[in-house]
Amino acid sequence: MTTNFLSELKDRGLVYQMTDEQALEELLNEESVKLYIGFDPTADSLHIGHLLPVLILKRFQEQGHVPVALVGGGTGMIGDPSFKDAERSLNSTEIVESWANSLKNQLSRFIDFDDKTNPAILANNADWLTSMTLIDFLRDVGKNFTINYMMSKESVKRRIETGISYTEFAYQLLQAYDFLKLYETEGVKLQLGGSDQWGNITSGIELLRREKEVQGYGLTMPLIKKADGTKFGKTEGNAVWLDADKTSPYEFYQFWLNTDDRDAVQFLKYFTFLSLDEIAEIEKEFNEAPHERAAQKALAKEVTTLVHGEKSYEQAVRISKALFSGDIKELTAEEIKQGFKDVPSYDVSANDDLNLVELLVNSGIESSKRQAREDVKNGAIYINGERIQELEYVLSDKDKIENEFIVVRRGKKKYFLLKF
Incomplete structure (x- = not known):
């Protein structure tokens, strides 16, 4: 562990808010701390908006701490309302479960679950939320929070005027309960998240204090916006x-x-x-x-x-x-698929005339034979990066990249893909 770890996080701009900075710094310097971030499965893959929290788990692990990646198999059934303009659509149990499994596999690429000294831990809040009864929830969690406290959260305030369902209003209590359960089962003392999670994180700290008389900690990272003001990711x-x-x-x-x-x-x-x-x-x-x-x-x-x-x-x-x-012929078929994923394509059939002029028209690259002949003669047509100016040129196997593709370029930048 390095004693200036928290300082480095701040120098990198990775800290937006934290609770009791001095006490948290002492804790991180004195012991291997268990900490967690939650990832609700809202799709079958993480995206780069998740990359900052995933990498901060990795940074903590490299400093000897124990990251807990919490997949929200339970909370994902509801959806976090924090700073969202409208309520999320609800997905089926089967879909959420499938997405949760995909997220588990992706997280293992970044944090080490097999480390000999401080292996990361994978958890799924479906394990405790889906079996919890409404009565248990109201008695064990709800009684610890006043409506005034819940309404004071900025993420809730912003939705009151436009409308927020009780389902989403109660989300912060579910996340608070996650913190409590992870403390009970794993000894987790620190929750991390984006700055939009501050209200949910402090609710968890409050629940720990009330139920266990334990000091929990929270740290948030900034939500990233690009310099031009558009959303990152x-x-x-x-x-x-x-x-x-x-x-x-x-x-x-x-x-x-x-x-x-x-x-x-x-x-x-x-x-x-x-x-x-x-x-x-x-x-x-x-x-x-x-x-x-x-x-x-x-x-x-x-x-x-x-x-x-x-x-x-x-x-x-x-x-x-x-x-x-323009040296396209150096690429493999797999690289062609990646590099030309979004360009117009044409499936060449066995009945197609492979004369270049004919195929340029049939594939829609050229609007007419007259235009096709003119472009070929003027040197505006390239096959796999090589200029072709023969009007009678016939495409053959030697033009195919791994017998699958031919890349046609018209002019300087207009690419087309012929598929075989």
């Missing part, structure tokens, strides 16, 4: 997932590579395990030559390697270089 309206099948490693790499100059250095502090001295060196290099994008390149390398592994990072770099240079 979305690209073109879509979430950036940690599941490679939902967001390919190439797309993931490109997301980080395209980070705004104003965010890049701070994101290195948030999302990488580079030391602050190493980040300062990168920042110096970045400030001296911003066009070289040293901060973005380091960020994309570190986070892609962390989430998908070194091989996937190297593959993403190879795809990027091939697309930039």
Whole structure:
């Protein structure tokens, strides 16, 4: 354990609020502390909005503490109302259970459940919430909180005017009960979360104090917004997932590579395990030559390697270089799938004429044979990165990448994918 661990978290900008800083710092310096973060299963994968809390669990584990990853198999049936504009839609038990299992598998890629000295712990609040009766809940949990206390939470206040159901109003009590159960079963004393979780966390601390006369602790991280004011974690309206099948490693790499100059250095502090001295060196290099994008390149390398592994990072770099240079034939079929996932495609059938001009029209790449001939003659058509200017050119097996794809480029940037 390093005695300045909490200070480093603050220097990285990872601390937004905490309860009793001095006492928490002493506790972290004196013993191996069990701490938890909850992850409600709202989809079958975590996304990069979850990355900060996942990585802070990893940081605590590396300092000798014991992270508890709590999958909300129970609370996920309701949904946290904190700072949401409207009530979440409710999902079936089967769906939530399936999503919870997916989250367990993903979390194991970041925190070590087999460590010899301080193995991480995986818990699911469905284990205690789904068997709890309403009477037990009201007697054991509800009696500890006044309506005034619950209404004072900022996350609830914001929903009172537009309307909040009792189901969501009671969510903070369920999360408070999680803290109590994790203290009873695992000895957990610290809860972490995003700054929107402060009200839920302090409710848990209050329940520990009342039921066990124990001092619990809370620490929140900032909710991240990009410098342009938009929500972090979305690209073109879509979430950036940690599941490679939902967001390919190439797309993931490109997301980080395209980070705004104003965010890049701070994101290195948030999302990488580079030391602050190493980040300062990168920042110096970045400030001296911003066009070289040293901060973005380091960020994309570190986070892609962390989430998908070194091989996937190297593959993403190879795809990027091939697309930039136009040397498409160097890519594998798998890399073609990643790099050209969103470009228009055409399934070539056995009946298709493989004459280039004919196929350009049949696939919709060109609007007419006349336009197709003109573009071919003028050198605007490329097959796998090579310019083709023969009007009678016929596509053959030698043009197919691993017998699956041919990449057609029209002009400088318009790509099309022919599938075989």
